[in-house]
Amino acid sequence: MNSKQLLYLFLSFLTLTMGYAFLRYTYNVTDSLPFTQEIVLIILGTVATIFITSLLLNKQTTVEVEKEQNIKFLELKTKTYEKLLDLLEEMSLVHQFSDAKLIHLSFITHRLALVASPEVLEEYQIFLSVMQKISKDNTFKGDTVVLHKALSALTLTIRDDLLGHSIHTQYSKIQLEEMIKKNSRQSSEIRND
Known part of the structure; x- marks a missing residue:
């Protein structure tokens, strides 16, 4: 892995950890209000889905570019x-x-x-x-x-x-x-x- 990939990996991990901590805190704070925990869980699910999708799309793009280069060669x-x-x-x-x-x-x-x-x-x-x-x-x-x-x-x-x-x-x-x-x-x- 090069330094750019390591930086992205570190920033992704940091964002995921901070996001999880914030949503966990929000989930516990909103315990007394009706439906707020469900809304926080929906947001958490959406963020996780977006994160996983972006990782998969990034990998797919890399594979497609490499495939095109191999075909041209x-x-x-x-x-x-x-x-x-x-x-x-x-x-x-x-x-x-x-x-x-x-x-x-x-x-x-x-x-x-x-x-x-x-x-x-x-x-x-x-x-x-x-x-x-x-x-x-x-x-x-x-x-x-x-x-x-x-x-x-x-x-x-x-x-x-x-x-x-x-x-x-x-x-x-x-x-x-x-x-x-x-x-x-x-x-x-x-x-x-």
Whole structure:
């Protein structure tokens, strides 16, 4: 809990305690007057209902905002993966792919660094190694079996990531940075060969 939440919790507890003490005092003072105790109990019930409702609505709003953020992130992740697969499809359909396609691949590599899970980044690194070996002549001609084998492993990892089945092995920040840098280097080395 952060300090703001602790402050709200403390103020809520203080308000509830003081309100209870005041209503208890009012209840005992109005003992001799007719129907006043019932009115005090109605007020107490109303205050308790409002308090509980506000707590539940606050929690519901927080959950809805978090859900919307997760949906937007999943959409961004899906679009990035689709762009990667579309580009690879375009590259394998042409007789000889251009340097522009390789530059596009480099930029998708950077997009992947933003959204992909560590498992996808690791599998993508393996895929880039395979791609670097087979694309020296700017074509995948004769190497489609090797390409599709590496691509199928990458696709399965992407699928697991989108479905939330990732293992989420503990990667340190340094390991993630190294994976991202290596992916970036490898995607640019494909262009230079």
